[in-house]
């Protein structure tokens with residue numbers, strides 16, 4: 001054991017080192033703002049609890065609508081006023097930046113895709129994705145037919161339960177949402193009992209859970225040496241990536257210039273157009289890897305969010321029966337239960 005003076009000197013030097021590093025890690029021009037005091041190394045992570053929105057609310061009451069916390073070693077600014085959030089994200093391109101999360105990339109040390117990158121690569125691909133998804137029907141009436149078809153399939157699937165409890169409503173909705181998105185991006189849909197899609201959905205759920213576990217390593221890097229190695233996340237990530245690589249490979253082998261079927265074909269067309277232009281973002285193997293990751297981003301960003309929103313809506317109307325009855329009455333009045341509801345019904 002070290003003698004007491006040596007122990008104190010070590011702690012003192014370590015604290016000075018930490019304070020020096022902390023000051024140096026401050027981004028240029030960043031002005032410290034009020035916020036709760038945290039622990040060394042962990043910052044405020046341990047104070048967040050499982051209901052972090054409530055803790056954020058308490059901090060906002062104490063420190064104001066904009067305050068600073070530390071997630072491990074990362075300075076994090078929390079904005080809790082909806083008007084301010086809207087102003088920041090709509091008016092100022094400076095806020096389109098993304099934090100780098102090492103270990104989360106689909107391809108190691110190569111930030112790709114749309115949701116987790118910034119700069120020109122993000123701008124060019126985001127614009128391309130939005131334009132192509134719209135051209136293939138996203139958000140248009142042709143997509144409505146696609147969604148109505150999925151609703152029909154889901155109702156048929158629900159009827160199979162014949163009054164018995166439904167174990168996993170969210171997974172069922174995830175498959176419907178996946179089908180709507182995957183038809184536009186890869187021109188394919190899955191049946192509700194297809195083992196490939198069932199595995200994919202349970203993997204997606206596990207990935208989300210494993211991400212939460214792995215997140216602590218992002219914010220408190222020292223945990224990498226304390227926590228058991230987080231292998232499952234990497235394995236699931238690799239399996240997910242393979243799904244997108246296979247989809248792109250099968251599109252490459254059936255590609256026809258004059259018959260673009262979906263987003264993947266549109267991207268391959270752009271890659272072919274830029275095949276002699278090494279400075280293009282759509283050039284070569286990197287662009288192909290970028291396509292794999294964009295597909296993952298669209299599925300990841302669009303699937304759980306939409307399925308969770310619909311699951312909540314169903315839970316609400318299950319709890320508030322009077323609202324459910326009003327909705328049923330309105331549907332009956334408008335459609336006579338003879339046809340699916342449509343967006344154009346909203347005007348009536």
Ligand code: HEM
Pocket residue numbers: 114115116126181297298301302303305306309
């Ligand atoms: C209720 C449904 C949805 C919710 C609540 C939701 C929420 C969000 C939020 C909050 C962000 C911003 C994340 C950030 O700035 O870091 C985002 C980004 C994104 N979402 Fe959604 N989303 C939904 C549906 C969808 C759908 C259906 C798609 C598929 C086309 C999608 C694709 C994306 C993509 C690609 C991004 C990244 C955009 C970028 O970085 O520029 N989302 N979403």
